Amino acid sequence: xxxxLKTTMPMYKxxxxxxLLLSTATIVSQNFKGTVSEIKQxxxxxxxxxxxxxxxxxxxxxxxxxxxxxxxxxxxILLNDESTMQSSYMPFHFEAVNNAKDSxxxxxxxxxxxxxxxxxxFKIANTKVKKNYSISGSNDxxxxxxxxxxxxxxxxxxAEKTTVEQNFSFPLNDYAFIKFEFSNKKSLPLxxxxxxxxxxxxxxxxxxxxTDFKIKNSTNKxxxxxxxxxxxxxxQHIESMAxxxxxxxxxxxxxxxxxxxxTIKKRTENYQDHVFNFELHSGTQNIFELPYxxxxxxxxxxxxxxxxxxxxKQIKFFQKPLYVICNLQHSETxxxxxxxxxxxxxxxxxxxxxxxxxxxxxxxxxDFRKIxxxxxxxxxxxxxxxxNTFMWICILLAIAVISYFALGLIKDLKN
Numbered sequence: 001x002x003x004x005l006k007t008t009m010p011m012y013k014x015x016x017x018x019x020l021l022l023s024t025a026t027i028v029s030q031n032f033k034g035t036v037s038e039i040k041q042x043x044x045x046x047x048x049x050x051x052x053x054x055x056x057x058x059x060x061x062x063x064x065x066x067x068x069x070x071x072x073x074x075x076x077i078l079l080n081d082e083s084t085m086q087s088s089y090m091p092f093h094f095e096a097v098n099n100a101k102d103s104x105x106x107x108x109x110x111x112x113x114x115x116x117x118x119x120x121x122f123k124i125a126n127t128k129v130k131k132n133y134s135i136s137g138s139n140d141x142x143x144x145x146x147x148x149x150x151x152x153x154x155x156x157x158x159a160e161k162t163t164v165e166q167n168f169s170f171p172l173n174d175y176a177f178i179k180f181e182f183s184n185k186k187s188l189p190l191x192x193x194x195x196x197x198x199x200x201x202x203x204x205x206x207x208x209x210x211t212d213f214k215i216k217n218s219t220n221k222x223x224x225x226x227x228x229x230x231x232x233x234x235x236q237h238i239e240s241m242a243x244x245x246x247x248x249x250x251x252x253x254x255x256x257x258x259x260x261x262x263t264i265k266k267r268t269e270n271y272q273d274h275v276f277n278f279e280l281h282s283g284t285q286n287i288f289e290l291p292y293x294x295x296x297x298x299x300x301x302x303x304x305x306x307x308x309x310x311x312x313k314q315i316k317f318f319q320k321p322l323y324v325i326c327n328l329q330h331s332e333t334x335x336x337x338x339x340x341x342x343x344x345x346x347x348x349x350x351x352x353x354x355x356x357x358x359x360x361x362x363x364x365x366x367d368f369r370k371i372x373x374x375x376x377x378x379x380x381x382x383x384x385x386x387x388n389t390f391m392w393i394c395i396l397l398a399i400a401v402i403s404y405f406a407l408g409l410i411k412d413l414k415n
Contacts, residue, residue: 032056034368036334046360055234059294062344075347076326091196107180118172125191137175154277207318228300235296243286244314257299
């Protein structure tokens with residue numbers, strides 16, 4: 001009998017653990033709701049997804065839905081500025097020469113129409129190498145004149161792509177040929193896939209500024225670094241950042257770090273994930289495109305060496321505009337919801353993405369807030385046996401049955 005009691009009690013504890021686990025699963029699901037502004041005409045509309053909405057979706061738009069007054073889904077497609085920017089990319093003819101003797105890779109770009117240029121966008125295979133480079137110009141490929149020297153390139157990499165884009169800036173000129181010389185003394189050559197320009201490097205639609213954050217500035221004299229801890233009110237998808245620095249002349253290496261935790265052999269430890277390298281330079285605009293970053297807090301670490309810390313007047317963070325396009329009716333009211341229990345929707349509309357022009361009327365999402373009432377944002381009614389109520393009844397019945405037998409065994413032992 002004692003053996004049976006010892007067997008029963010662990011079963012009872014397991015049920016309690018399951019109960020707590022299911023309770024936690026229910027709590028962590030997130031639901032938000034907002035109102036779509038008044039629709040003044042029938043037809044397709046463009047709705048901006050604000051940083052607030054994208055943060056609530058955990059940067060996963062699969063959780064997003066638009067519902068009409070009868071709680072029926074309204075199909076939509078996503079639209080962002082990236083496709084517009086890619087379509088305006090203009091490649092330039094270039095030749096690459098690797099000089100093994102001098103450990104230098106020379107990239108000569110032909111400016112056939114003698115355009116006035118101050119930058120190029122390189123498409124490069126993913127890399128983490130660091131290289132020194134210089135830029136010069138010529139009209140005959142014989143006599144070369146300096147444009148920029150002893151610059152530093154930090155390897156970038158995309159988590160979901162095999163290539164990355166990097167902008168290289170230099171003084172405005174109209175040379176017929178522009179030469180980049182990369183030093184290969186410390187690493188192998190870069191694989192440069194394409195070189196060109198975006199006709200509109202920054203899209204016509206302005207980027208969306210993220211404003212809800214605080215910055216803590218600290219200086220580590222021992223390591224000769226400045227750390228800027230940026231904390232957002234909610235996790236944000238950061239796509240670019242811009243620095244306004246008051247110093248006249250500066251050149252500083254910097255990086256973005258993110259605090260993370262990991263489990264190694266049942267032991268949890270804290271560490272800093274190195275996300276992005278960049279260079280703050282008084283001769284550039286100090287605007288940087290970032291790899292995928294969705295965080296509540298980031299750390300910007302700047303290497304000062306023996307210089308005084310930079311006087312940073314302002315840092316701005318941005319997202320590229322992200323819209324949904326859907327067919328809305330003047331006489332109808334709509335709401336936008338976030339439900340983290342939903343999966344990616346499959347709509348016919350995705351097959352007609354190219355049919356929509358940029359002149360669509362716009363709508364916005366207002367009164368966006370977290371839903372406290374359980375299941376307020378449910379789209380479809382469920383059978384009773386599929387509901388949480390049925391689940392809790394089963395759990396409580398199971399606990400009651402086990403408790404009954406356990407108590408009976410305890411009474412038998414006392415007798």
